[in-house]
Amino acid sequence: MNSHQQANRFTQRELQVIMSGGTRLENANPLIFQRSGDRLLTATDEDEDAADPIDDREIFDLIRSINDPEHPLSLKELNVVEQMRVNVNDEESTVSVEFTPTIPHCSMATLIGLSLKVKLLRSLPDRFKIDVHITPGTHASEDAVNKQLADKERVAAALENSQLLEVVNQCLSTRTM
């Protein structure tokens, strides 16, 4: 199977999930965690001359407010993402994010991963190599999802689908609260 066909299949499956998701929640009562506060400003932040390297917290701040596709909650609130599972190396331009689906059979896992990936793509300088994957042992089809998220072409093809893009964009929209 060539990669394009794979990409199409990836898209098709996510679409089915999106369509069905509108009617029934897979995990109706998730555990809700406290939202973390904003990062505190330091003197270094205000100093014109000091360089602030991109750190784990900064990456975490980028993704913590992403909306969950199912719930009116952020990924942080659902503990899908945690700062300890974010790993960035500014000098080597690499970033690695692990996310933990709320339930092991969560059909939204790919969509969440895609949102994370797109958010980082849009927010980080293009020198970064972005790796988004499921926290090991937390999802039934972990390998398949990771493989899809690691494939640039599949991600690009998915984003060409306007329905999928719409959902991703909704996840990335800043909620007015």
Place this chain on the structure above:
Amino acid sequence: MAADNSVLLGLVEEFVSGQVDSKAAETSTGVKNGQFTILQLVEALGVSLSSSQPQTRGRGVQLLSQVLQECYSSLSEREVEVLLAFYENRLKDHYVIIPHVLQGLKALTKCSVLPPGSAVSVLKSIFQDIHVQSLMLAERSCVYNILISLMESKEEELKGLGADFIFGFVQSVDGERDPRNLLLAFQVARNIIQRGYDLGKFVEELFEVMSCYFPIDFSPPPSDPRGITQEELVLSLRAVLTGTSQFAEFLLPLIIEKLDSDIQSAKVDSLQTLFVSCVQVSQTASERVESAGLSALSALVSCLSRSVLNSDSEDVLQVFLSLVLKDCQHHLCEPDLKLVWPSAKLLQAAAGASYRASLIVSAAIIPALLEQYNNRTQCAHRRTLLEVLQGFVQPTALSRPDSVLVAFQQSLCGVVFSALTESSAGLQVTATRVLSALGQQPGLMAQTDVEKAVDHLSRLILEEDDPKLSSAVVECSGSLAHLHPKAFISRLIPRLKEEILSGQSDAAVRQRCVTALASVSSLPSVVQESAPVLLQVCGFSVEEVAAVCISLQKIAEHARDSEEIGRFFHDIIIPHLLGLCLQAALQTRDAGQPSERKKQHLWDSTCHSFTSPQVEIPEIDRLLLQLEDLSCTCTHLFSFTSAAKCFAGLVNKRPAGTHRIYLLPQSHALNFVISVELENTSSAQRTQAFTLLLWVSKALLLRYHPLSTALTDQLFALLSDPALGSQAADGFGVLMSDCLDVLNRGCHADVRIMYRQRFFAENSTKLVQGFNSAEQVKVNELLPLLLEALSCADQAVQLSTLSCLQPVLLEPPEALRNQLEALFSRLLALTTSPAMKVRIASLQCVHALSRLPEHTVLPFRARVLKALAVPLDDKKRLVRKEAVAARAEWFLLGSPGGR
């Protein structure tokens, strides 16, 4: 006949096989006597000519050629044709035969009965089959002689060959070394040039092949039987090199190069060649070549002038110049004056090269010219001569007081004065030019001469109406007045004044008088006399007043740096003008166009006189009062605007502290006028008050005066005024732009360099407030200002503008839509500013812009996303945060599920 035949065979046999040379002469005699015919001879030679031995064939051809040399004249055309065909064919034969073949051809080409086409075919064969320079001396000579003979008899045919002929000749002669042959070759070349052969594209080749002998260095061997001299060669070559103007461009550089030669004779040869070529070249049409030739001559003379003289040696310069003079002088005297100009140019170029040269040339030429002038009666001739004379009289950088001209001073002046009284305008014009030239050199005009000249000029101004002559007279008066002011004050000005005031003269005469007065007024002493006269003209028609004002303006412009004249203007002229102005203002309430023009000139001249800061303006307070009054009460747009500008110009230049009185509430009308008139919305004078306010604000803003803030605040307040709002918005444009007529550095205004930045720094908040509160029309005017503030280099200004702009962008006014392009480019540029706060603020603005209606900003999406990728990698986290937020919004823009 049989006997003759055997005799002939015997002769041939003895010559060819027996090597008895004398038999050739016997054979010739036989042919001449009619004993045998050429045909018989050829038949008899048959065996030898077809022998397989080259020597035998050569001997045969030799006999035939020697016989032909004796009896070529008796040949028939048919015989010549056959023989030529034979000889042309033999050119391809063995080399030992070639010399004899050429001898034969040489004899044949002397024939008078050459058949048509034969010349071309002979030459083609020679050029094709023979390498001339590998032949022996005598044979080469043969070839040149053949060329010369054919050029004599078959010129038309050779010209038909076109450039091929030139090329053939160039190839044949290239490398010739023998002087005898060179003479022949030079002769061929001279024929080519003089008889108008088409050189085609071989001009340079022909020149190269000839010029390589230049300069000729030849010392004949003591026992030279031919008696060729160096002189002969030199003249012959020079005739070639200077023979055509087509060579000029190659010749001049060559000569200049050879002038550096160490060999004395080479130098002399170069100089003489140069001279001949200059004369030739001057007659040609090419200006470029002519000027190159002239500058070469000039350089040469200046070089010779520097040569060191020995006590016993001849002065090289003198020798050379006498050569030049000899050649040129007679052209000046020829009746038709045909070569006057080329000669005059040569002489002037020589004279202009050094002081000594000018002495020598002028001493010889000027008397000749003067004499010629007096001998001629035709105006055209006299004019030409006078023009030539002008060239010699014209002062140059080399002129010294003890000029040779002093000796001719009397006669020069005499000639000029006589020319000034002639009836021909052209001659008179030239005479005025000579007069200016004379006047500019001290010692050339005695006091009486100057007075005479001034009288002539006055007369011409009053009497002559030819426009060219008038302007020449005016120009001459101007230049003389600068050097001889007294004569003009005592003679010209009173006379013109009398004429003007007599009231009897017509307008054209008065106009000329006015122009002349303006032109002579360059020195303070003259201005003091002339300006009052000009002012007196102001009683006449509007056009004349305008003309007077233009004249005064000219004087003022001329006198920009003269303090004395400036003071005089302020003392005398300006009060007058102001009076006139007021008068005019009163009149114009019901007058038409012309008076507006008049006033414009009045104001122009006034503004011009306000230029010098060090000039103390008398009664400045009164002047300010008048200006202020005029600016507030006058209804004529131009007048009150100009008055306001003048007022502002003066206020700007007043020393610190003194002008407070005009602005403080309790003291003066300005405040009264501005506040009262502006507050009274029904007042008819609001526009005037506003104009004054605007210009005074600008005057103070430029010099960082503390009061400017109060005034600009008033302007800001006016933005919401229903009647004046849009004018107020326009007014900010006036404040920020450079003004051409007043309040600029050219007017010596007090302008601080950073006034714009300062203004923005202090006022951008107000500007944005005004922007928000103002109506649509005014916003259009203010936006460019805001944008300008953004492109201002000062970071504080950028920051304050950005922080003001951001809230505006959240609810953007309609007018912004037309300025998006400019706004985006400025904001995006600021996202990489060195100042962190500016980066943050600009990113916030870019973020805010994403909320504008989608269709207006969507075209910028790609550009913004690309530009925002840069600050994503900013070294400051706070900047990255804003960039991420803004970029996220721009990604959502126009995307499904976005906005």
